[in-house]
Amino acid sequence: GVVIAMIHVMLPFAVLPMLTNMRGISGAYVQAARSLGASEWYAFRNVYFPQTMPGVMSGALLVFVLSLGFYVTPALLGGGRVLMISEYITYQIQEFLNWGLGSALSVALLVATALVLLVAARFVNLRATLLDRK
Template structure:
């Protein structure tokens, strides 16, 4: 039996070894760089904590991630509810529309938003043609544009866990509450909504964690004016070759992400939320 066990490990080992050597080890190295370059010590962390630009970047990151999460959970909830409970015949179409963005790359989706929201973008042109505005509105290169495009990118990640959760809820409870005289809204609020809290939690966690480290959409829609931490790190390294500060901020971002997961783990079954999702 022991030799069987060794053979099973032999199957699992190549992937684990590749992951440890080429992924985990380089990440550990980032931590090492942050305390050795340019000089050994925690100077980079001190510099980061004292820098106004760095703290602003972290505040922007958490604010954008939080706003994105709130909008995604609300919109995702409505959409998942419609799929699970109210739409019947057109359900496959609705699911297909929700999943469509998953098939299209984030880069293309961000490009679409640039085409829509730019200074001479489609929205501004249309509004000017109709005569609503005279000068183009600033719809991107600000937090509005970044959050709008990020909600679009992250929304499917909110819908799927909510839908999985709602599919497991028996209508019998809400029906019983209605039969006992509760109004439809009361039955929803007191009976249905509490049963969907695990789904809300998973959706919020997934969207928030992915938003914290998001780079592509904020970089393209923010136009350098909404510097989230990921973009700030890239600036430090590509423009100033400041690897010390860049890797210290990377470690900080990684720790922030881990903290969010640990806190979420107190309220949520992380194994269900992350490991078993399909």
């Protein structure tokens, strides 16, 4: 139930960057590929789909970062059976007063997020994609 609820909440955050990116792609590219003899599948796979990757990456990164701090839905629906990292950090700091482990996990989460964003920035111009500039 928790995974389905998380998908339900996070789906718009994934779809909106992809939709914005896809609306910006001119249909003339696919039309040109079709006029040069490409099949519909080939034109989609080799012309249209690669141009959608910045939007897909932006949506995936946005959902990834938002999911790291996801707290309310798993706490309400999981009933303590499904423990997300943010809940675990909260329990360590507030319930068990284990500030060391809570702080270490928080820093590890921050470093992991920064590394994922840096790796993604190598493949996609995030600034241009997120600000919708080309």
